[in-house]
Amino acid sequence: MDDKRSELKKIIMDTKTLPTLPGVINKLNSLSDNDKASVQEMAKVVTSDQVLSARILRLANSPSYGFYRVSTISNAMILLGVNVVKSLALSSSIFEIMEKNSVGLWEHSLGVGVAANLLARRLKLPECxxxxxxxxxxxxxxxxxxxxCNEAEKEILKLVRDRxxxxxxxxxxxLDTDHAEVGGWLAKSWFLPDKLSEPVAFHHDVVKSENHRIKTSVVHIADVLIKASGFGNSGDCHVPKIQQVAWDTLKLNEQVLSDVVDEIEDKLVEVKNFSLEMIGS
Amino acid sequence: MQKLPLMQAKAGMVLARDVFRGNSPTGMPICGKDTLLTDALIARLENMDVQSVSVQGHPVWEEGELSYDDLQRELDRRFEKTIQDPLNAILYDIHKAHLIKSMEGEGGRQEE
Known part of the structure; x- marks a missing residue:
């Protein structure tokens, strides 16, 4: 069993066989670390990728942001903020990788993204x-x-279905490992910052998250909320147990949870339309 | 209360929520809740780029849409493993209340 795990880890770490992030993301990262870089320069980098530009404009014009009409990348960057565009660029590449794979999982992820955003805003957390x-x-x-691991995946889904x-x-x-750990390895091999890789690696085990426990807790709760809504398909249909440590870290209570559920259910209608539109395009 | 794309809104339905310009609560308010929709009003909302409205009751049933009982059964199934947990029980109750609210007005009951 242990062989399987180290074998998988080797595959993950061997970047040649992995879906890679487009060069645009790396360029954006280095530009945004540079104080002297202007928004126009960054916009130019984004504009060099037409698909990415189209996606960013689409996202910037989507109802969830509520801006009226945004037609240029530099406007989108000024309105949304550089960090947001970076996140958008990253997530639209993730989308590309996921879209080909499974619509159900993409919808689940999109739903959890929306839920996490709403929850973080409601709790007035930084870096939503x-x-x-x-x-x-x-x-x-x-x-x-x-x-x-196509074969192993079939076996996994069979276990979920039958047992x-x-x-x-x-x-x-x-596999002797799980998707959270694998996701953590991948995030590391992409050199994503800890604040992204920790929530990915520990969203089922909030206790293990040491530096970014608040973010990990939000992702964990958002995952539970979306499973409870039955939106998308993440492989099994069971709502995971809400971890006490996440609940305590975020100082949640029934009222907050109830408000957020209302907001999420409302938003999910739009998300559904949005994901249909994205897939149709 | 049901949220509908404006295309499916018909005269005679009653708004359950305020409508804002740009579909965002930060936009300019256009029309208050409890307003009776008319064809003229729907056309005006369309001109103002409103995309969806929330109306009272559950007037539109789409093909393949699940009934209250089915939704309730699915909810129970999703929670079957964790309902004993006190925190999950709270979440279950919230979802159940939401489900009842979303179906409100069914069978002639039109009041909010």
Whole structure:
């Protein structure tokens, strides 16, 4: 069993066989670290990728942002903020990788992204966009498992179907690792910052998240909320247990939860239309 | 209360929520809740780029849309493993209340 795990890890770390992030993202990252870079320069980088530009404009014009009409990338960058555009660029590449794989999982991830954003805003947390991006990424490990271990994935899904396992239990049984850990490896190999990789790696085990426990807690709760809504398809249909440590970290209470559920249910109608539109395009 | 794309809104329905310009609560308010929709009003909303409205009751049933009982059954199934947990029980109750609210007005009951 242990062989399987180290083998998988080797595959993940071997970047040649992995879906890679487009060069645009790396350029954007280095530009945004540079104080002297202007928004126009960054916009130019984004504009060099037409698909990405189209996606960003589409996202900037989507109802969830509520701006009227945004027609240029530099306007989008000024309105949304550089960090948001970076998150958007990252998430639209993730989308590309996920879209080909499974619409159900993409919808689940998109839903968790929306839920995490709403929850983070409601709790007035800093860096809502980063939290939403981490949430969007949280199940990326499942994509890798499905790309790299097609046979094992079938076995996993069979266990879920026949024995009522959580997908994570089934992954542990078959692969001796799980999608959260795999996602964590992937995030590391992409050199994503800890504030993104930690929530991905520990969204089922909030206790283990040491530096970014708040973000991890939001992603965990958002995952539970979307599973409770039954939106999208993440492999199994069971609502995971809400972890006490996440609840305490965020100082949640019934009222907050109820408000957020109302907001999420409302938003999910739009998300559904949006994802249909994205897939149709 | 049901949220509908404006295309499906018909004269005679009653708004359950205020409508804002740009579909965002930060936009300019256009029309208050409890307003009776008319064809003229719907046309005006269309001109103002409103995309969806929330109306009272549950007037539109789409093909393949699940009934209250089915939704309730699915909710129970999703929670079957964790309903004993006190925190999950709270979440379950919230979802159940939401489900009842979303179906409100069914069978002739039109009041909010």
């Amino acid at each position: 966009e980063e939290i939403a991006t981490a949430a969007l990424l949280h199940d990326i490990g499942k994509v890798i498992v499905s790309i790299k 009522g396992f959580y997908i994570r239990e089934a992954e542990r049984e078959v």
